[in-house]
Amino acid sequence: MAERTLTYFVSDVHLGLRTADPVEREARFVEWLKNLPRERMRSLYLLGDIWDFWYEYRDVIPREGARVVAQLISLMDEGVEVVFCPGNHDIWTYSFFASIGIRKISQPYRFELSGKSFCVGHGDALGGADWKYRLMLKLFHNRFVQRCFSLLHPTLAFRFGTDWSDSSRRSRGGYRFRGEQEALYKFVSEYNCGPSGPVDYFIFGHYHDSADIPVKPSGRLVVLKDWIDGGTPHAVFDGDTLETVR
Secondary structure (H helix, E strand, O other): OOOOOEEEEEOOOOEOOOOOOHHHHHHHHHHHHHHOOHHHEEEEEEOOOOEOOOEOOOOOOOOOOHHHHHHHHHHHHOOOEEEEOOOOOOOEOOOHHHHOOOEEOOOOEEEEEOOEEEEEOOOOOOOOOOHHHHHHHHHHHOHHHHHHHHOOOHHHHHHHHHHHHHHHHHHHOOOOOOHHHOHHHHHHHHHHOOOOOOOOEEEEOOOOOOEEEEOOOOOEEEEOOOOOOOOOOEEEEOOOOEEEEO
16 A cells, blocks of 8 residues: 655635636536545645635535535545635635534644644735724624524525625735735744744645745745636645645
């Protein structure tokens, strides 16, 4: 049996987003999951915004990405650990993922692999954000607001959620990661000098752009591109080095 040394990282697939071709994007992601070398895989990290909008009722989950869920279950059945960090579009995940065996984490999440240190997450609001975004996140995480939203019929709730997501995407389109000027870069630089010691690899999504830049005093910051415009953007660690695919 081959040794399990591969760990994959992916974010911002935005299943269900009406921009571009959502059917093709889901099929592309499903095919990528199917073709992963499962016998050599250790883990798959889903770093947020895999779904463009996710809200769980007690007995209802989104229909978008049903085949993706099936592939994730298949991966776990073959011994691959699947880890999920919510993004700003799929915050409202409660018990469903845990019920099928997916491990849920919060950012920033630090761990060790084969002697290398990692810090991962979705990337939003790390290092600071404007007051509107902070207020939005506070509301989204508020239990009272969540209970009120649950009173909506699922048809209305998902229509509201997808419309909000579409408008959010249109207002943010064409963003380019600004390197050392980004709040995320400032966050990882300060984290690297903190009491936990330096990190070899910081891996995040959220910005809908790719980046792979050094972090002072050491390490790399990898920002994963979204899947909206095609391709299979991801990163893979083979037990020795980290490779990015754009």
